[in-house]
Amino acid sequence: MNYSQWATMPIGGSWREGSSDRYSDNRNPYTGEVLVSHKLANLEDVNEAYETALRVQKEWASLTPEHHSRILETAAALLADRIEETIALLQDETGSTKVKATMEVNAAIALIKEAAAYPYKMNEQVMPSTIPGKENQIYREPVGVVNVITSWNFPLSLSMRSIAPALAAGNGVVIKPASNTPISGGSFIAKLFEDAGVPKGLICVIIGSGSEVGDAVVKHPIPRVISFTGSTEVGRRIGALAGQYLKEVSLELGGNNAFIVLDDADIEQAVKAATFGKFLHQGQICMAINRMIVSRSIYPTFIEQLKKQVSTLKVGDPRQDDTIIGPLIDEKQRDQVLSLIEKGKQSGANVFLEGDVHGNVISPFILTDVDNRMSIAQEEIFGPIALVIPVDSEEEAVRIANDTRYGLTASVFTAFQERAIRVAKQLHTGMVHINDQTVNSDPAMPFGGEKDSGIGRFGGQWIFEKFTTVKWVSVQHEKRHYPIFN
Template identity: 45%
Template sequence: MSVQTFLPAALWSGKQFVGQWQDGRILREVREPATGRALGQVAMASPEQIAASAARAAHVQRAWANAGHEVRARVLRRAAVLAETHSGEIVDWLVREGGSTRLKAGSELKVVVRVLHEATALPSRAVGEVLPSQPGRLSLARRRPLGVVGVISPFNFPLYLALRAVAPALALGNAVVLKPDPRTAVCGGLVIARLFELAGLPEGVLHVLPGDGAAGAALCRDPHVRMIQFTGSTAAGRKVGETAGQHLKKVSLELGGKNTLIILDDADIDLAVANTAWGAYLHQGQICMATGRVLVQRGLYAAFVEKLVARAKQLKVGDPAQEDVALGPLINAQQRDHAIGIVNAARAAGATLAAGGTFRDLFFAPTVLADVGRDNPAFGEEIFGPVAVVVPFDSDDEAVELANDTPYGLSMGVITANVGRALKLGERLHTGLLHINDQTVNDEVLNPFGGVGISGNGTSIGGPANLDEFTQWQWLTIKADAPAYPL
């Protein structure tokens, strides 16, 4: 690991960030999934600490909102520069704590820098509109910060999926309480705390509190928190939505997916295999947009499976901190056991295990399940592991029917030589994200990101959606004199 100049262990180990570094009472070891080695300890937040931070954030939020757009933009610009300056150390944390390959970690860091740069433009965006009204009255609609935004972020793209909410929320004048996943509390939480501390964010505007489900529930209930932005599993998202809804909070839920890549019979087979391998095996398949099933038209099916199996067998699996590998470890044994459980159930239900299906410790071999039918567990369940589920189909109508046979609706892709054919097919697909001649794992920061069905609650985050997501409208009217009403 590189020499620590940005986030030395003496600064963060055993501590939490509440605008300043504070000793914690409940400590959890930070472990390297590839080796099991301890990297330090993070302080876990109790519900009482969540409440104290939310109250403190609410107290200082108005001053931050009133600081002016140039002040807020300046802090975000500094954070972006710091992220680039210390990219080596930040990438090391993503590799060691998160199990990322260096390719994935480097790509995540680049996207994070772009998120910060894009957020610098939000403070100076127009904050409202002048509405038509009666003569003598000025009618305005203006955007105002929500107040305190609670962010609950996952382990898989820990830095990006936290910052894509934290950065725009801060830019638009909100305070933030971030609860990162405890499994990636450093690279998905304390790195963010350090970036904004060094960038000059006023004390108390950002709090970073790793915690368990009780801490998350406390954040969803707290009266000082006006919005929850959650990224994670659908099961956890239901609980977050229920609790936050009971307390009348705005809720943004970015949840799971069983994402489909459709390979039409006019596709270039080698490009189709390359897209499938990237979508299914990137970050060991631990991505909400991962290519969860591949529908291949019958004319290409046999050759496609053969080539995909060959590709899977060539991919190197190992410790990304020690060697150049295509796949690193899964995040923990629970995730590994979930993946192998679905693979075994799929085989029992008639699927062909064409490659992989084995593991060593947390290292899971790239797997190909072929001949998967609609009644097979692998067809419908989100695996979150490096498993390509390959399904044959005959007609375009059947492809649409199979692709839509899921309660999820996050991302889909179509590979074809005929864009017009893909557009017609795409009009019938139930998905929040659609990529023609690309695989399912795509996010470019500027785009509104959100799913349909049980992949979300109809909200989007990113790009033009951020203004709506992290502000609320206020209607303001002005008259020269108060009217004399007749009653």
């Protein structure tokens, strides 16, 4: 595929190069091939993007709900028509396998379709008053311009879950995609919506280095909401900056997700779920299973079946349809994962299945007899390493699951729903999935975590409320008596 068409970015209503004197190569993580080189954006580009998005947003917000909804439906249809092109893009730019890329494109389509209903929720509400003769009117309005900063692991769907709702609510959008995935996380989405009919300039993309424009896209006075998906460390800085300028934030950050298998679980099904939830996209998912917490009575059977199942996964070129484990995003991520493996070994974890390394590809590792106090069990792995922790009771499983600074998602496998719900209610996470793995997303459901896993929720009414504001207008229909007058 020729990626030269993506050498520019939409800023200020036109597609052009950035104004910085710095360049960045966008590389295929499997082959190392340069897909395209970008001349990066600078502070002047950031300002132009925001000013243009705000100006065009006023025009966009004045259009009817029917118009907004129709454009979103058109965008969903266009993406469905371009599914093979989009899958190839995700394979080349992110190292996605065919399975993962297909899931991501379908998720993005579903997110757009869900958002297509939001324009009809921008309605007026009339409420009674305690004051005689007064009528209260509540108007829901767009916030203006939303800044979207997203990660490289699921760039299309993670960007779309903010961009589509923001547009649907009548906002403009300025996107700062991850430097590894500027096309699938930014420019491709902007072009999709332009082709669907949004006015030029409503969506701008800033492809730039964090050191040059990272703080500026958050601190700029125009955006009122900052929507960020990424690491907890970067999320803390964005939250602090946004707080200084009294901006609303939606932060979806890291995870150290527990997969609890109780003694009465269906082991075969739990192993299949564990394999999917751990190794999809090489484990580079905030929702991926980090720690498998397994009742000791079934522990030997579970780890043997897990090893057998994982050993069947094809590793290698993500462009081959049957590949399940492709490359990590870059050398930095590969080296970080290898460092974690060494930490695990040094801490006393047993290497039950040892993988190998070819370029950015790491085949699966399984570490057993892991203690939750080990550093590897306390960190977000973001790679193809399964950690298995034996426990002696349901109470111990819950305690270990909660013994982390993160609180994104979790899973519980058990034969009894009442038991599962009891455990789920004790877990300090934003999401829990019973008899399923941790990688779940539904466009209408509240997606988000507790503790160091973030602030706020994506999806449905929760993200809609984040990207809108309300105005109270009261009308006094009859003369009112004021107590300072006789």
